[in-house]
Amino acid sequence: MSDQPSPEVVIKTVDNGPYQVKGPIRLVDHDNNVYDLGPGRTKLLCRCGMSAKKPFCDGAHARNGFAATERSS
Ligand code: FES
Incomplete structure (x- = not known):
């Protein structure tokens, strides 16, 4: 477990799908x-x-078979 404070905003990549953004955020x-x-x-x-x-x-x-499962490291 990290001793870093929990961030307020979390952005998670979904395999073969979107970015899941957890607030609080303001999107324009x-x-x-x-x-x-x-x-x-x-x-x-x-x-x-x-x-x-x-x-x-x-x-x-x-519906269009988007594929993205690469990892950054
Ligand atoms: S990631 Fe879902 S429509 Fe583009």
Whole structure:
């Protein structure tokens, strides 16, 4: 167990899928729409580039066979 304090924001990659972001965060999209995500709440952000609802995941990754399981180390 790490003795680092728990971060307030956690971003997790999902194999073959989106980024899972756990708040609290403020997300501002390309049209300046603001999405406030409270503590402990989660949103899925598109990582495959195929979502019709960017920046959010709409499940297109699964329908189109997006594959991403690489590890950074
Ligand atoms: S990651 Fe789900 S639609 Fe792109």
